[in-house]
Amino acid sequence: MSDHVVRLERLEAAKIADAQAGFGIMDPGIHSIVPGVKAAGTAFTVKCYPGSIITVHRALVRAKPGDVLVVDGEADGRAGALMGELMAREAIDRGLRGIVCDGALRDAAGLRELGFPSFARYVTPRVGVNRRLGLTEVNVTVGGVIVRMGDYILADDDGVAVIPREQIAEIIEKVEAINVKEQGFADAIDRHERLVDILGFGELIGVK
Amino acid sequence: MSSNGTNAIKYGERGRKLSAELIEQYRGVQPATIGHMPGTRLMTWAIKPGYRNCKLVGQAFTVSSFGLDISTTSKACDLIEAGEVMVVDRGGDVENACIGEFRALAQQKKGVAGWVIDGASTDILECEAMKFPIFARTWSARVGHPANLGGLINLPVSCGGVTVHPGDLIVGDDNGVAVLSPDEAEALLAKCLEVEAREAERRLEYQPK
Numbered sequence: 001m002s003d004h005v006v007r008l009e010r011l012e013a014a015k016i017a018d019a020q021a022g023f024g025i026m027d028p029g030i031h032s033i034v035p036g037v038k039a040a041g042t043a044f045t046v047k048c049y050p051g052s053i054i055t056v057h058r059a060l061v062r063a064k065p066g067d068v069l070v071v072d073g074e075a076d077g078r079a080g081a082l083m084g085e086l087m088a089r090e091a092i093d094r095g096l097r098g099i100v101c102d103g104a105l106r107d108a109a110g111l112r113e114l115g116f117p118s119f120a121r122y123v124t125p126r127v128g129v130n131r132r133l134g135l136t137e138v139n140v141t142v143g144g145v146i147v148r149m150g151d152y153i154l155a156d157d158d159g160v161a162v163i164p165r166e167q168i169a170e171i172i173e174k175v176e177a178i179n180v181k182e183q184g185f186a187d188a189i190d191r192h193e194r195l196v197d198i199l200g201f202g203e204l205i206g207v208k
Numbered sequence: 209m210s211s212n213g214t215n216a217i218k219y220g221e222r223g224r225k226l227s228a229e230l231i232e233q234y235r236g237v238q239p240a241t242i243g244h245m246p247g248t249r250l251m252t253w254a255i256k257p258g259y260r261n262c263k264l265v266g267q268a269f270t271v272s273s274f275g276l277d278i279s280t281t282s283k284a285c286d287l288i289e290a291g292e293v294m295v296v297d298r299g300g301d302v303e304n305a306c307i308g309e310f311r312a313l314a315q316q317k318k319g320v321a322g323w324v325i326d327g328a329s330t331d332i333l334e335c336e337a338m339k340f341p342i343f344a345r346t347w348s349a350r351v352g353h354p355a356n357l358g359g360l361i362n363l364p365v366s367c368g369g370v371t372v373h374p375g376d377l378i379v380g381d382d383n384g385v386a387v388l389s390p391d392e393a394e395a396l397l398a399k400c401l402e403v404e405a406r407e408a409e410r411r412l413e414y415q416p417k
Contacts, residue, residue: 021215021274021357021358022274022275022299022357023272023274023299023358023359023360027300074369075369135247139364139371139373140371141366141369141370141371144297144299144300144326144366145366146364146365146366146371
């Protein structure tokens, strides 16, 4: 695992949002199916026709250990799931670090038992069909955010953040600095200080 | 995205320019015809024109701005050139319009081909009256404000569920919006025109003799 991913995994999606001024954050409809588990890694991009699971099978074979599958399923939940327990089991075996799917997954209980980091817009019992082969390793739009091969993904219970690959070092450093600053705020609150004073909002909201 | 503590706008490059002749020929091609070609990008049905018989063809000038902030789209209005299509990613916001009557008048006067907004527009009747093609997810009386939250200009953006790169050819009509890379636009033109011609012939077969 790269040094970047090791450092990234210790961070939180919310702090990435702060460091990126709100950009690169997916639609909150794409949420954690396996609570308490993070996905941190490099994006392997997948573009599916709605409910056409066969493209994800192709991705399972082509992705490298350390990758997170980032699947554009056209935000569809009716046509069928794009991954389930068996595919997640294989993904773990192949060293993949999670899936982010703008579409549906299934076998929620199985995914939780495996502890496979799974983020999706929907869960459905219906399986996808092997109908039309889409594309892998192309730029995709997932949850309203552009994701390219090798961009960095950090997903946790708050949602999914995408970090452009050129900016990973800069963003990680920024977040680590934010964490230091916020630890100072937390310590001040524990000393019974008020956030409005710490952040200097008093005048803005008319509070002395 | 912020890179220095302020929320600066990040700039990319315009895409490769297509010939004026090729762009003109795409005025005779329907997005539905482009949709028959495997692998082509079509925006979601939810991105619709503000009036009927609306046709929009031109190369994309891309913008991403965040939430209620319209300072990045204002900047883009100054930089866009005649013949281009403004493609706006509003980061999921559908409440705050980023163009209305007077901005549309100014854009039309400048020769801008039209706008495609994954978000809201306003002044639907005035924009219809002036026949300025605006495709949007919705129309709203609530307008955005300049807040300098930063943004992207001429970098890839997400619009209507597809990725749009600067310079991509936008072909929109009442049925929807298709997006072609400059390479795709050149490679697919002959095939698209052939399909249109065949459909015109088939249409004739149904005419009363």
